Amino acid sequence: MPGFAVEEVDPTGAGDCFGAAFVCFWLRGAAPAExxxxxxxxxxxxxxxxxxxxxIHRLADVEAFIAGAGTRA
Incomplete structure (x- = not known):
């Protein structure tokens, strides 16, 4: 799945945020793609x-980001 295009300021913690979000949603029963x-x-x-x-962002902010992201890397 392609990533989202953003302006990078500091990559510190990005992998942790990615991993934590994936595991949390997967354990909550989300489909792997979601x-x-x-x-x-x-x-x-x-x-x-x-x-x-x-x-780190709240889920509502993440969902708003996804909804408004017209450009993907």
Whole structure:
């Protein structure tokens, strides 16, 4: 699945956000493709802020990002 195109500020924590989101959604019963879509968005959003914790977003923000993302890498 392609990633989301964003302007990278700091990649620190992106993999952690991606992995945590994927595992959480998969364990909640989401289909792998849905878990991957959310995880991709979480990883993309994570790189838009400086620091390992500042890139964490609420689910509503992640869903809004996905809904408004017309461009994918």
């Amino acid at each position: 878990a991957l879509r959310i995880a991709n968005a979480c990883g993309a959003l994570a790189v838009t802020r400086k620091g390992p914790m500042e890139g």
